[in-house]
Amino acid sequence: MNENISGIDYQEVIEYALDPLIIHSNHKIIYVNHAAEHFFRGKREDIIGASPLDIFQETSKAAIRKRIQSAYERPAELIEETIFRLDGTTVNVELYCHPLLLGDKKVIQTYVRDITVKKESETRQKEIIKQINELSTTLVPLLEGIAVLPLVGSIDEERANQLLMAVPVKVQTQNVNCLIIDFSGIYTLNSIVTEHLFKINSVMSLLGVQCILTGLRPELSRSAVQLGINLDSTRTMATVKNALHFLGITSSK
CATH class of the missing domain: 3.30.450.20 (PAS domain)
Structure with a gap:
């Protein structure tokens, strides 16, 4: 040749x-x-x-x-x-x-x-996302009956739906009667995902669980209003620390 x-x-x-x-x-x-x-x-x-x-x-x-x-x-x-x-x-x-x-x-x-190298990088990235997603469905217990749900990372429609399905079950199995949902770890959300996440609050209300929403950025609040989500009956606070103070949980320091 x-x-x-x-x-x-x-x-x-x-x-x-x-x-x-x-x-x-x-x-x-x-x-x-x-x-x-x-x-x-x-x-x-x-x-x-x-x-x-x-x-x-x-x-x-x-x-x-x-x-x-x-x-x-x-x-x-x-x-x-x-x-x-x-x-x-x-x-x-x-x-x-x-x-x-x-x-x-x-x-x-x-x-x-x-x-x-590309496939190994993709595998590592998927593992990181998996770990973040697992963290996003973890209810962190504080005192008896009180827990925090830290929403972390990028959440798409599928992930939001998983949260909507998993959180009510975990609330019941962990005997939670007050749930702090912290949005501070989320930076971007589309309207569909926003609607799914706020539905968690509605489901908690039906289960008799008090919800406190923390870390809501202005754009998330605007999205809720545009979607017609009524947050008048839901307590919102700037940080998890503020919510803990409201519930009477203060630092020992």
Whole structure:
């Protein structure tokens, strides 16, 4: 393989590309660059001649076969897959392939990009969000019958609905008769989420639980008014500390 394009040595261009590149035709690999050798942890002679399907898990092979076939006509969309290296280890990658004319022969060129770091970062972020969400449904007991619900982080419609379902159950199991709902840890809310959160207050009232809302920012109060939520019968205070003073809970210091 040594095709020239307008005086440019195409093979030299892809040989020194930083991303692993594979060229294959009729489900047989005919070329890999140096980055692909390093990435797949094998020698070039061990890779050339093999099927590109060999690197995929069995559950993915049927879809990949169709994807390769369609790529002879038009570039395929970028996808994420878990593939095998020659030493048996797996790695998360992004794959992009497109048709290429090599002489008078149509082949497929596939780009492989390691996204291990990206996936690990996403996993860590999901774990952080999970921890924040778990904290957001924790009722912190203060004295007998009194607890605080600290709303923390970003809350979407799904999360708000989970709160609406979980908090009444926890209030009953923990025998809470006064609940302080603290909004100070929330910075942005849309109207749907705001409505869900204020419904918690209504449900508490039906259960005979007194609610005190703290940390309400002006924009949250305005959203409540625009949604027609009546807070006249609900006690609101600036901070949890103010609420504790109102309930007669003072610091020993």
